[in-house]
Amino acid sequence: MNKEEIKNRIEELRKELNDHNYNYYVLSMPVISDFEFDRKLKELQELEKANPEFFDSSSPSQRVGSDINKAFKQVAHVYPMLSLSNTYSYEEVADFYQRVTKTLNEPFELICELKYDGTSISLTYEDGKLLRAVTRGDGEKGDDVTANVKTIRSIPLQLRGTDYPALFEMRGEILMPWEVFDDINRERELNEEPLFANPRNAASGTLKLQNPAVVASRKLDAYLYYMLGETLPSDSHIENLHKAAEWGFKISPAMQKCSTLEEVYAFLNKWDIDRKNLPVATDGVVIKVDSISQQQQLGYTAKSPRWAIAYKFQAEQAETRLNSVSFQVGRTGAVTPVANLDPVQLSGTVVKRASLHNEDIINSLDLHIGDMVYVEKGGEIIPKITGVNVAARLLLGEKVRFIQCCPECNTKLVRYEGEAAYYCPNDSSCPPQIKGRLEHFFGRNAMNIAGGTATVDLLYENGFIANVADLYAFDTKLLSRMPRWGEKSANNLKKSIEDSKQAPFENLLFALGIRFVGKTVAKKLAVAFKTMDALMTANKEELIGVDEIGDRIADSILSYFADEKNREIVERLREYGLQFSVVEEEPEARVSDILEGKNIVISGKFSKHSRDDYKKIIEQYGGTNTSSISSKTSLILAGENMGPSKLEKAKALGIEIMNEDQFLSLIGQL
Numbered sequence: 001m002n003k004e005e006i007k008n009r010i011e012e013l014r015k016e017l018n019d020h021n022y023n024y025y026v027l028s029m030p031v032i033s034d035f036e037f038d039r040k041l042k043e044l045q046e047l048e049k050a051n052p053e054f055f056d057s058s059s060p061s062q063r064v065g066s067d068i069n070k071a072f073k074q075v076a077h078v079y080p081m082l083s084l085s086n087t088y089s090y091e092e093v094a095d096f097y098q099r100v101t102k103t104l105n106e107p108f109e110l111i112c113e114l115k116y117d118g119t120s121i122s123l124t125y126e127d128g129k130l131l132r133a134v135t136r137g138d139g140e141k142g143d144d145v146t147a148n149v150k151t152i153r154s155i156p157l158q159l160r161g162t163d164y165p166a167l168f169e170m171r172g173e174i175l176m177p178w179e180v181f182d183d184i185n186r187e188r189e190l191n192e193e194p195l196f197a198n199p200r201n202a203a204s205g206t207l208k209l210q211n212p213a214v215v216a217s218r219k220l221d222a223y224l225y226y227m228l229g230e231t232l233p234s235d236s237h238i239e240n241l242h243k244a245a246e247w248g249f250k251i252s253p254a255m256q257k258c259s260t261l262e263e264v265y266a267f268l269n270k271w272d273i274d275r276k277n278l279p280v281a282t283d284g285v286v287i288k289v290d291s292i293s294q295q296q297q298l299g300y301t302a303k304s305p306r307w308a309i310a311y312k313f314q315a316e317q318a319e320t321r322l323n324s325v326s327f328q329v330g331r332t333g334a335v336t337p338v339a340n341l342d343p344v345q346l347s348g349t350v351v352k353r354a355s356l357h358n359e360d361i362i363n364s365l366d367l368h369i370g371d372m373v374y375v376e377k378g379g380e381i382i383p384k385i386t387g388v389n390v391a392a393r394l395l396l397g398e399k400v401r402f403i404q405c406c407p408e409c410n411t412k413l414v415r416y417e418g419e420a421a422y423y424c425p426n427d428s429s430c431p432p433q434i435k436g437r438l439e440h441f442f443g444r445n446a447m448n449i450a451g452g453t454a455t456v457d458l459l460y461e462n463g464f465i466a467n468v469a470d471l472y473a474f475d476t477k478l479l480s481r482m483p484r485w486g487e488k489s490a491n492n493l494k495k496s497i498e499d500s501k502q503a504p505f506e507n508l509l510f511a512l513g514i515r516f517v518g519k520t521v522a523k524k525l526a527v528a529f530k531t532m533d534a535l536m537t538a539n540k541e542e543l544i545g546v547d548e549i550g551d552r553i554a555d556s557i558l559s560y561f562a563d564e565k566n567r568e569i570v571e572r573l574r575e576y577g578l579q580f581s582v583v584e585e586e587p588e589a590r591v592s593d594i595l596e597g598k599n600i601v602i603s604g605k606f607s608k609h610s611r612d613d614y615k616k617i618i619e620q621y622g623g624t625n626t627s628s629i630s631s632k633t634s635l636i637l638a639g640e641n642m643g644p645s646k647l648e649k650a651k652a653l654g655i656e657i658m659n660e661d662q663f664l665s666l667i668g669q670l
C-alpha cells in the first residue's frame with residue numbers, strides 16, 4: 001500500500017469501528033462478532049503504529065487506554081455544574097409545578113426522566129470530536145479525566161452526521177452496571193479487598209484511577225441528559241437530546257413529555273417499580289421544564305436550577321437497635337467493623353448484621369451502643385447503617401470507637417496512607433491471618449484440598465501445621481488418632497493434599513495469598529512469566545508491563561518475594577513437587593460433532609455441572625464457547641440469574657436460549 005492507500009484504509013477502519021462501537025454500546029445491536037471487531041481493531045492499531053503521521057487522538061484505537069500515570073489536571077467549567085433540589089413527596093412535586101406555573105404565566109411542558117445514580121460528567125465536543133471530559137468537582141472546577149472517559153465505549157469520540165454545533169457540551173452520568181459491579185465485588189471478596197458499597201462509589205472510584213487500562217477493564221457506561229452551548233439545535237430540551245442520539249450519544253430510553261401533574265405522577269409510579277429491572281442504578285426521577293428559553297426565564301438559585309427538581313425514590317429502610325460492634329480480622333489483616341443488630345425485616349430478608357465499613361463512617365455517624373439505627377439495602381450486597389434516630393435515644397450508651405489493637409493478637413493496628421482500613425501488621429503470628437491464609441490455600445479456586453474451616457482449625461491448633469508448606473510434610477498417622485478422626489478420614493485428607501501437587505501453576509500463585517493477587521491477576525502473571533523463578537526475579541518494570549498489573553499489585557508482589565519467610569515457604573513447596581510452571585493444555589478430546597460450528601455463550605449459575613465443566617463439554621461436542629453475545633452467537637446456555645441486559649440483548653438478536661436440562665438433552669446427556 002502506498003501512503004495514500006494506507007491513509008484511506010485507516011480512515012475506513014476508524015469509520016467502521018466507530019459504527020460497530022455505536023451498534024454495540026449505544027444500540028445494543030451488534031452486527032459483527034467480537035472476534036471480527038478485534039481483528040479490525042488490531043489491523044488499525046498496526047497501521048497506526050507503522051504510520052505515526054496519521055495519529056488521531058479520536059481514533060477508536062485510543063479507547064484501550066495506556067499506562068501513563070499522571071495526576072489529574074484541574075479545569076474550570078464554562079457553565080457551573082449545579083445540583084438539583086431534592087423532593088421526597090408528591091406534594092413537593094406539586095409545589096414545584098405551581099411555582100413554575102406562576103412564574104412563567106404561560107403554557108409549558110415538562111420532561112420526566114430517570115435520575116441515574118452514578119457520577120456526573122461534562123463532555124466538551126469541538127468539531128465533532130471529544131475534546132475534554134471533566135468531573136463535577138466542586139461545581140466550579142473539576143478533574144480532567146479525558147483519558148479515562150475515552151475508554152467508555154458508549155461515549156462517542158467522533159460524532160456521527162454533520163449537523164452538530166462547532167462547540168458544545170454534553171452532561172451526563174457515568175455508571176457502573178449492576179452486573180459489572182457484582183463481578184468486581186465477587187473478585188474483591190475473593191481477594192479480601194474492601195468491597196465497593198454501591199455502583200455509584202465504584203463508578204466514581206474507577207473514574208479517578210490513574211491507570212486508564214484498568215478503567216477500560218471496568219466496563220463503565222454513560223447516559224447523557226443535558227446539552228449546553230451557545231448554538232443548540234432546538235429550544236426544546238428533549239429535541240436536543242434526540243439530536244444527540246443521532247450524533248451517537250446514549251440517551252435514556254425512559255424520557256417522557258408531560259403536560260399535566262397527573263402525567264408526572266403516572267411516570268413516578270411506573271418507574272418506582274420498573275427501575276428494579278434496569279441494568280444500572282437509579283435513585284429517582286428528574287423533572288425538567290422542556291423549553292430552554294423558559295428555563296432561562298426561571299433561572300437559578302445559588303445552588304440549583306429553578307426549572308428542574310429531583311424526586312427521590314424511597315430507599316428501602318428499617319429501624320432497629322444496635323447491640324454491639326465486633327471487629328473481624330481477615331486473611332490480609334484488614335480489620336472490618338460489623339454492627340450486631342436486633343433482627344429486623346428488610347426487603348424480604350431478616351437482617352442481623354450490617355457493615356460499618358471503616359473508622360471514618362463510624363465517626364461520622366456518631367454511633368452509641370443501644371442506638372436505634374436506620375439500615376438500608378439499596379440493592380447493594382451488604383446492608384449498611386445510614387443514620388441514627390437521635391430522637392429515640394433514651395440513655396446514651398457507650399460511644400462506638402474503632403479499636404486500637406488487634407482483637408486477636410493485641411498488636412497495635414496500622415492505617416496506611418490513602419486507605420480507610422486498619423490492618424493488623426502481625427502477619428506471621430496473628431492466628432486469624434494464618435488460619436485465613438491456610439483456608440484460602442485449601443480453597444476450590446486455589447489448591448482445592450478437601451477440608452474447610454474445621455479441618456484448618458484442627459490442624460493449626462494442634463500444631464500439625466503452622467504454614468502452607470507444612471501441609472505437605474506432617475504426619476497423617478498422628479492425625480488419625482485425633483478425636484473424631486480415623487485412619488480413613490486422615491488418608492482422604494492426605495490423598496487430597498497429594499493431589500493438590502498437580503494443581504496448575506496459576507492456582508498455586510493465587511493460593512499463596514499475595515495481597516491484590518486474585519484469580520484473574522494470578523492467571524495473567526502465569527501466562528506472562530510462565531515459571532515461578534521468572535516471577536520471583538521480575539523487577540517492577542517487568543511486572544507493570546503485564547496487562548492490568550499496576551503499581552499497587554507490582555509492589556505487593558515484590559514485597560512478598562522480598563520476605564525471607566515467604567521465600568523459604570516457596571522453596572519448600574518446590575521441593576515437595578508443586579507445579580512451578582505453566583503446562584500447556586491439550587485440547588479436549590472430541591466426543592461428538594453435534595455442536596460443530598456453534599458459538600455458545602454461558603450465562604448464570606448452574607446446578608448439574610459447573611461453568612468450567614460446561615466450557616469443556618461444549619468443546620468436547622465440537623462447539624466454541626464465547627464470552628459475549630453478538631449476532632454470531634448461535635445459542636445461549638442460561639442458568640439461574642442470567643443478567644437482565646444479556647437477556648435483553650439475546651432477545652433483540654433473536655438468539656435461542658436454553659436452560660441446563662434442554663442443553664443436556666440436546667447433547668444426549670439427559
Ligand code: IVH
Nearest residue numbers: 082083084113114115116120173225286305
Ligand atoms: S440534570 C442543572 N438529569 O443528579 C442540573 N441530572 O442532583 C442538571 N443526575 O449532578 C442536571 N440523572 O449527576 C440531570 N436525568 C438527569 C440526571 C441527573 C442523574 C444527577 C447529576 C446531577 C445530580 C443533581
